[in-house]
Amino acid sequence: MLSKILQKENRRTLITALYCIIFYGLMLYKIANGLLLMQVNPVFFCSREDIFTWAFMQSGLHQCLLNSPSKCVLMDALFYSSPAIYILHYFGHRSTAFFSGIWMLLINWLYVQCYTLYPTNSIEGHTAWLLFPILFMVRKESTFNLLFEGLRYFFLYFFASAGLWKVRHGSVFLPSQMSGILLGQHIQLLTNSPDYWQSKFILWLINNAWVSYSLYVSATAIELFFMVGFFTKKLDKLLILLFVVFLITDHLIMRIPYYEVMPFLITLYPGTSNEKNRL
16 A cells, blocks of 8 residues: 555655654554653663673763653654654755764664663664664665665574574473473563463463463474575565564563564565565
8 A cells, every 4th residue: 555655756765654654653652651761761771791882881871861861851852853854854855865864873873772771672672773774874776775685684584593593402392491481581470460361371371381382383483484585575475464473472472572673574565675586
């Protein structure tokens, strides 16, 4: 439907529009669930064990936002206004839009680094915000298309490698694996709110190891199935459906809202694909 509406424009316009729709849709979701930086109002941070994060922490920016609601509001404003600024440049002064693309990349990296240093979510779940602005920094259509295809294969690897890791480490072959994961993941929920419907559901899964194990094997199979995307684009619609089901199930069972990776689904959307390469 959206591709038909934008059929007079090129695929770059469609990709940009889809990105902004997902971005601001997730913004509304985070507002409704109290997940904006200013709503979280961080009071402490948890460092990650990687060199880039340690180098970033030397700036002290993440510490400046602790117990500072006004600065958190400013960071939210900068982050959530960046795509709007790019859109204004893109449709108004397209020749200079790459400047706002550079600005978006800088703000996204600063915001995501800070946001994921606080007890909110992992940085892996925000990879799309770190990489997509690179698309908006280029002027040549051919370079844009090449980078977009690169994002597609990165996403396929990103998801399929999770399944390969489970196979490599043998966890997918352990019937008690999922029960143990559920117990470790939800110990506080089970202890503090034993009568909550989700607590009862999770406890049932823990006590029925073969049911939870079947879910674990199914999730692994979905992850591994994404390798098919390296060889053909004919199953992209199915991959989109499987990924959305995976995200919803992951939230329901594991209480992990990984919706921030949804922009990667744009790389599988039929209207954005290079028709010459649809094998």
